[in-house]
Amino acid sequence: MFDVETKSVTESVTEVTLDRISSPNSEVISTIQPFELISFTTPLQSDHNTDSNTCQFSNVDLQAGLTVNLCDSLSDSLFTPKEVRTLALTLGAQLPKTIGFTFPESPAWTVAKATPKEPSSSPSAYASSSSPVDDDEDVSSDLKAKPKSRPKLTRMRPPGDLVKLEDRLYYVLQPPLETLIQSAKLTFPFQPFPYQFEGVAFLFSRAAAILADEMGLGKTMQAITTIRMLLLSGELQSVLLICPKPLVTNWVREFRQWAPEVPVAVIEGDQTKRAWVWNHPQAPVKIANYELMMRDRSLLESNVTEAEDGTVNATPQLHFDLVVLDEAQRIKNRNSTTSEIVRSISRTRSWALTGTPIENSTDDLVSIFEFLSPGYLNNDMPLKAMSQASRDYILRRTKDKVLTEMPPKMFRDAELDLTSEQISTYKIAEEEGVIGLTEMGDEITIQHVFELVLRLKQICNFDPITGASCKLERLEADLEEVAASGQKAIVFSQWVDTLDKISAKLDRFSPLHYHGRIPSRQRDSVIERFKNDPKHTVILMSYGAGAVGLNLQFCHYVFLFDRWWNPAVEDQAINRAHRLGVKGTVTVSRMMAMNTIEQRIHNVLEEKRALINTLFAETGQPKSLGLTQKEIFGLFNLNLPHRNSKAA
Amino acid sequence: MPHHRLLTCFDCETNPVYNDRHRARSFINRSHLYELVITTLTRGVFLLMSDNSAEIDRGNCFGFVTVRLHPEHGYFGGLLVVNSLARPLEFHCTLPVKPSRAQSILYGPTLDDFVCGEQIARALLAKSKSKPISIFTDTSAVLSVRHFISIPIGWIETESKEHEQSVLVIPASNSNRSYRSNRVDDTVVQVPETFAEDGQIIAATWKKLAPQIDLMEPFGRITEALFEANPAAKAA
Numbered sequence: 001m002f003d004v005e006t007k008s009v010t011e012s013v014t015e016v017t018l019d020r021i022s023s024p025n026s027e028v029i030s031t032i033q034p035f036e037l038i039s040f041t042t043p044l045q046s047d048h049n050t051d052s053n054t055c056q057f058s059n060v061d062l063q064a065g066l067t068v069n070l071c072d073s074l075s076d077s078l079f080t081p082k083e084v085r086t087l088a089l090t091l092g093a094q095l096p097k098t099i100g101f102t103f104p105e106s107p108a109w110t111v112a113k114a115t116p117k118e119p120s121s122s123p124s125a126y127a128s129s130s131s132p133v134d135d136d137e138d139v140s141s142d143l144k145a146k147p148k149s150r151p152k153l154t155r156m157r158p159p160g161d162l163v164k165l166e167d168r169l170y171y172v173l174q175p176p177l178e179t180l181i182q183s184a185k186l187t188f189p190f191q192p193f194p195y196q197f198e199g200v201a202f203l204f205s206r207a208a209a210i211l212a213d214e215m216g217l218g219k220t221m222q223a224i225t226t227i228r229m230l231l232l233s234g235e236l237q238s239v240l241l242i243c244p245k246p247l248v249t250n251w252v253r254e255f256r257q258w259a260p261e262v263p264v265a266v267i268e269g270d271q272t273k274r275a276w277v278w279n280h281p282q283a284p285v286k287i288a289n290y291e292l293m294m295r296d297r298s299l300l301e302s303n304v305t306e307a308e309d310g311t312v313n314a315t316p317q318l319h320f321d322l323v324v325l326d327e328a329q330r331i332k333n334r335n336s337t338t339s340e341i342v343r344s345i346s347r348t349r350s351w352a353l354t355g356t357p358i359e360n361s362t363d364d365l366v367s368i369f370e371f372l373s374p375g376y377l378n379n380d381m382p383l384k385a386m387s388q389a390s391r392d393y394i395l396r397r398t399k400d401k402v403l404t405e406m407p408p409k410m411f412r413d414a415e416l417d418l419t420s421e422q423i424s425t426y427k428i429a430e431e432e433g434v435i436g437l438t439e440m441g442d443e444i445t446i447q448h449v450f451e452l453v454l455r456l457k458q459i460c461n462f463d464p465i466t467g468a469s470c471k472l473e474r475l476e477a478d479l480e481e482v483a484a485s486g487q488k489a490i491v492f493s494q495w496v497d498t499l500d501k502i503s504a505k506l507d508r509f510s511p512l513h514y515h516g517r518i519p520s521r522q523r524d525s526v527i528e529r530f531k532n533d534p535k536h537t538v539i540l541m542s543y544g545a546g547a548v549g550l551n552l553q554f555c556h557y558v559f560l561f562d563r564w565w566n567p568a569v570e571d572q573a574i575n576r577a578h579r580l581g582v583k584g585t586v587t588v589s590r591m592m593a594m595n596t597i598e599q600r601i602h603n604v605l606e607e608k609r610a611l612i613n614t615l616f617a618e619t620g621q622p623k624s625l626g627l628t629q630k631e632i633f634g635l636f637n638l639n640l641p642h643r644n645s646k647a648a
Numbered sequence: 649m650p651h652h653r654l655l656t657c658f659d660c661e662t663n664p665v666y667n668d669r670h671r672a673r674s675f676i677n678r679s680h681l682y683e684l685v686i687t688t689l690t691r692g693v694f695l696l697m698s699d700n701s702a703e704i705d706r707g708n709c710f711g712f713v714t715v716r717l718h719p720e721h722g723y724f725g726g727l728l729v730v731n732s733l734a735r736p737l738e739f740h741c742t743l744p745v746k747p748s749r750a751q752s753i754l755y756g757p758t759l760d761d762f763v764c765g766e767q768i769a770r771a772l773l774a775k776s777k778s779k780p781i782s783i784f785t786d787t788s789a790v791l792s793v794r795h796f797i798s799i800p801i802g803w804i805e806t807e808s809k810e811h812e813q814s815v816l817v818i819p820a821s822n823s824n825r826s827y828r829s830n831r832v833d834d835t836v837v838q839v840p841e842t843f844a845e846d847g848q849i850i851a852a853t854w855k856k857l858a859p860q861i862d863l864m865e866p867f868g869r870i871t872e873a874l875f876e877a878n879p880a881a882k883a884a
Contacts, residue, residue: 095771096725099877100740102777153865155872165877172872175734176865183733183860 101166103173153178154197159206160392171205184232189257192221193580195402200226202395207349208372210328212396215355215575217403220254223324223353228259231284236321236349238284242342243326245289246545249524251326252287267292275299278318290330293341300345316346328352329568331371332364343371355575356568357394362386369393399578409578409586414474415594418460421468426459426596434636449632453597460593461498461562471561471591472505478589479509482557483537488530489557491540492573494564499540502561510535515542527552541576543569553582560590563598567605600635708732708857711780711799712866713772715764715787716816716874718881722746724816725768726870729778732859734866740772741870741877760819765792773797781857782850784837786867787818791825791840800846802837803827804863816871816881835863 153176158168174180177197192200199222203209213219223241230236243251248266255264265283267274277286278299293300303315323345325331331339350372358364362383369377372393377386399406418426433452437444462469475491482489493499496515503511512530514523523545530539531554539552543564555577564570570590578586592598708731715725721744729738747755747763755762769790773783783801785791794801806818827838830847832854839846875881 095774096742096745096768098740098742098771098775100738100775102738103736153862153868155868158876168876169739169873172876173728173736173739173869175730175736175869179734179860179862179865183735 101169103170151178152194154194154201156201156205159209161208162205177201177204180229184229186228186232188225192225193218193402195397196222196225199395199397200229203351204229206351206393208351208393210352210354210357210368210372210390210394212354212357212394214396214398215572215579217397217399218580219353219355220251220326221258223326223351224255224258227285227322227324228262230322231262236284238281238320239286239322239324240320240345240347241285241287241324241326242290242293243287244330245291246520246523247326248287248289250550255285267296271295290338290342294337297341300341319346319348321347322349322351323347324351324353325371326353328354328368328371329356329359329364332359332367334367334370339367339371343374355572357396359566359568365390403580406580407582407585409574409588412587412589414471414589414591416470416474416591418593418596419463419468419470419473421463421466422459422470422593425463425465426456429455429459430597430636434638437636437638444638446632449636449638453601453632453635456597457562458495458498460596460598461493461495462501467501469501470593472502474591475502475559475561476505478557478559479506479538483509486534487557488536488555489538489559490552490555490573490577491538491559491561492543493540493561494543495562496542498561499542503540506538509537512536512539514539515545518545541573543573550576551579551581552576553579556582556584556586558586558588560588563590563592563601563605565601565605570605597635708859709737709778709780710859710861711773711776711783712870713769713783713785713787713790713793713801714867714870714874715768715785715790715819716814716871716881717760717819718744718816721878721881723763723768723819724874724878724881725764725772726874727769727772727776728866728870728873729776729780730861730866732857732861734859734861736869737778738776739870739873740775741874742768742771744878744881760789761792764789764819765794766796769793770796773799781853784863784866786864788825788838789819794840794843794846800839800843800849802830802832802839802846802850804835804837804867806864806867814871816874833861833863837863 155176156171156174158171162168162171175183177200196218199211199213199219203211203222203226211219211222213222227236227239231239241251248268252264252266255262262285263283264285264287265277265280267277267286267288269277274292274296277283278296280286288296300316300318303317305315323342325342331342333339352368352372354368357368363379365386366377366379369390377389381389430452433455437448437452440448458464461471479489491499491502491511493502496517499513499515503513510533512526514526518526526539527550530536530552539555558574558577560570560573564573574586574588578588592602709729710732712728712730713725715723717723723745724742725745726739726741728736731737745763745768747759752759764787769785770793773793780799783797783799784804785801786804786806788803788805791801791803826841828841828844828847829836829838830851831837832851837847837850839850
C-alpha cells in the first residue's frame with residue numbers, strides 16, 4: 001500500500017502534481033520530480049482522507065507511455081475512488097550521460113586484408129550452424145554441442161604512470177595479444193609460452209620498463225616481438241638496441257628468426273660507415289654495442305645553439321622512439337662514461353633487459369632507473385619503499401614459477417681438498433700475504449686485499465710450482481663420464497691462463513675456447529663447431545665472454561672451475577645451458593677448495609643471493625647489502641683501516 | 649613520461665584531437681568524472697544531451713554492449729565498436745545510473761529491462777558514430793533496446809565464472825521474453841522471439857564477413873574499461 005499525497009487538487013484541474021509517495025509507515029519513498037510521469041492503472045480501492053489530500057493505491061504499475069493521461073475529472077477521481085480509473089505522472093524520458101572515445105590510429109596496423117574463413121572440411125558445428133536456421137531438429141542438437149575450450153588470452157594493461165583516462169583506455173580496449181597476432185598474421189618459429197605473451201603485453205604499453213626475467217626465459221624474444229608489434233602498429237619508427245659487443249650477432253640472428261620482415265642495421269665499420277648507418281632511415285632497428293658508444297658520442301650528442309634572446313636550445317642530432325639496453329647491468333656504475341652517453345641519447349621510450357638488475361647492491365637498480373626515469377629512485381630509499389616504487393616498472397619471472405615443466409638444474413657442489421703441493425704453497429702464500437697486509441697498517445687498500453685473494457684463488461686452481469690441481473683431477477674424471485654419455489659440457493673460469501692450463505690436460509676431449517683472446521669474428525664459428533661437431537665435448541669459457549647472451553641449451557653439464565665474486569654472474573653462466581629448449585636436467589658442478597679463501601667467499605656469495613631474493617620477494621631486510629670493504633678485509637681477519645666503509 | 653594518443657572525445661566538436669592544449673581543455677578528465685559520478689548518484693538521472701553525432705563510415709563493424717550492476721553505485725553500461733579484426737573503433741560508457749527507490753518499486757520486475765535496454769543501451773547506441781552491422785550483448789535485459797533501433801541484436805549467455813568474483817554483476821532480465829537461438833561461430837546467440845529474423849541476419853552476416861572476433865572476448869575488455877572509467881566501482 002502506498003500513499004500518494006497531492007500537492008494541489010481542485011475541482012477544475014486537468015492535471016495534478018503529486019508531491020510525494022510514502023509508505024504506510026510514513027517513510028517518504030521518493031519525491032516525484034515535476035517532469036516524471038507515472039501511470040497508475042489500478043483503480044483506487046482503499047479509503048482516502050480528503051482532508052490531508054492523500055489517497056491510497058493497492059497496486060501501481062508503470063506504463064511506458066510518457067504522456068499525461070488523466071481521467072476526465074481528476075479531482076473527482078481522487079476524492080471519489082470508485083470513479084477513478086487512471087492517474088498518470090511523468091517519469092523522466094532522458095537518457096543517461098555517456099563518455100565516448102574513438103581510436104583513429106588503430107587501423108594503422110599493417111595487416112593483410114581479412115579473408116573469409118575457409119569452410120571446415122569436417123561437418124563441424126560452426127560449418128552447419130552459422131547458416132540461418134532451417135531445420136529445428138538439427139539446430140537443436142547443434143546448439144547443445146559443447147563449444148570448444150577457449151585459450152587463455154593475454155590482455156594489455158596500462159602502466160601505473162599513465163594518468164589520462166583516454167591513454168589508459170587505449171590499452172585496456174585493445175584486443176588480446178593473441179588476437180592481434182592472429183589478425184596481423186604474425187608467425188613465430190615456435191609457439192611462445194603464455195608468460196612470454198605477458199612479457200610482450202607488459203613492454204607494449206610501457207615507456208619505461210625493466211624486463212628482468214631469469215636468464216633463459218626468452219627476454220630477447222619478448223623484446224623483439226614487442227618491437228615488431230609496435231613497428232607494425234606505427235607506434236615506433238626508430239629503435240636503437242645497445243648490447244655487449246659479443247652479442248651483436250646473436251641479436252641479428254634472433255631478429256631474423258623472430259621478426260624476419262624487420263630490417264636491422266648493425267652499427268659497425270669505420271667512422272664514415274658508422275655515421276652513414278646511424279643516419280640511415282631505411283632500417284628502423286639499429287644495433288650498436290656499448291664499446292662503440294664512446295667513439296660515436298659526437299654523433300649522438302645534441303647540437304646546442306644559442307638564440308638571439310640568449311636562450312640555449314639543444315637539438316638532438318638523432319632521436320629514437322625506443323632505446324633498449326641489453327644486459328643493462330653494464331650501466332650499473334652511473335658515473336661511467338658508457339652510462340652517461342647512454343643516458344644522453346634522445347628517446348621516447350626506454351627499456352632495460354637484464355637477468356640481474358641487482359648484482360651487488362640496490363645502487364645497481366638505481367643506476368638503471370637513472371636511464372629509465374632519472375631521479376625516480378635514489379640510494380636513500382628504504383629497500384621496501386624502493387621495491388614498491390619500482391614494482392610497476394619491473395617484470396621478473398623465474399624458471400621455477402613459469403616453467404614448471406622445464407627440466408631442473410641440479411647443483412653438485414664439489415667440495416675438494418687441495419693436493420699436498422697446493423696446501424703447502426697455499427699456506428705459505430696466505431701467511432706471508434696476511435703478514436704483509438698487517439704490516440701495511442693504515443696504508444692498506446682494498447686492492448692489496450684483492451691481490452691476495454686472487455693469488456690464493458689461483459693456487460686453489462693450480463699449484464704454481466708443480467701444476468698440481470685437485471680440481472683438474474675431478475674435472476677430468478667427470479668429463480670422462482660426460483664424453484662417454486655423448487653429452488657436452490661447459491667449463492667456466494675467471495682466468496684465461498687457467499683455461500689454457502685446463503685445455504692442455506684435456507686434449508682427448510678436443511676442447512674449444514671462448515674467451516677474451518678469441519677474436520669476436522671467430523666466436524660464432526666456435527659456437528657452431530661446438531654445437532655440431534660431436535668430437536668437441538667441452539668448451540672452455542671465461543665468465544667475461546661467455547656468461548651472457550649465448551644459447552647453449554644442448555649442454556647438460558656446467559662446471560664452475562672457480563667462483564666469481566658475484567652470484568648473478570654465476571647464474572648468467574649456468575643459464576647458458578639451463579634455458580628454454582633444454583631437453584634434460586642440467587648438472588652444475590661448483591668446484592670449491594675446502595678450508596680456503598674459496599669457502600669464505602662462498603659464504604658471502606650466499607648472502608648476496610639472499611639480497612636479490614629479498615628485493616623481489618619483499619620479505620624484509622637482508623642481512624647484508626653486498627660485499628663491503630669490511631667483509632673483504634674480514635676474509636683475513638684484518639681490521640678495516642680508518643676510512644669510510646663502502647660497498648665493493 | 650610523455651604518452652600521447654590520438655583519441656577523439658565525442659563530447660568535443662573538434663576531431664580528432666591532436667593538440668594537447670585543446671585536448672586538455674576539452675577532455676573530461678578524471679576529476680571531472682568523479683564530479684559527474686557524484687552528481688549522478690545524487691540526482692539519479694542526467695538530462696538528455698542533444699545527440700548531434702554524425703555517422704562515420706568505418707566499414708564493417710560490430711557493436712558489443714554490456715551493462716553491469718554495482719551493489720552501491722547502480723548500473724554501468726559500455727559499448728565497444730570493433731572492426732572485423734577485433735580492434736577498437738569506438739568506446740562509450742555511461743556514468744553510473746541508479747534508479748530511485750520509487751522507480752524500483754514501480755518498475756518491478758521490468759526495471760532491469762528498462763534501465764539496461766531503453767535507457768543505457770539506447771543512450772550508448774545513440775552516441776555511436778559508426779553503424780554496427782550487428783550488436784551483441786551479454787546482458788539479456790539489453791535486448792529491450794531492439795524496440796528503439798533497427799540493428800539486429802543478439803544475447804550471448806556467458807558462463808559468468810569471471811563475473812562471479814567481481815563486484816559488478818550482470819543484471820538479470822526478469823521479463824517473460826522468449827528467445828530464438830542460433831549458433832554463430834561456435835557461440836549460441838539468442839534473439840527475442842519477436843525479432844526472430846534477427847538471428848538469421850546475424851548468422852548470415854557473420855558467415856559472409858568472417859570477422860576475426862571471439863564473440864565472448866570483447867565483454868571482458870568493456871568490463872575492464874568500466875572499472876578504469878569508474879574507479880569508485882573498483883574501489884568498492
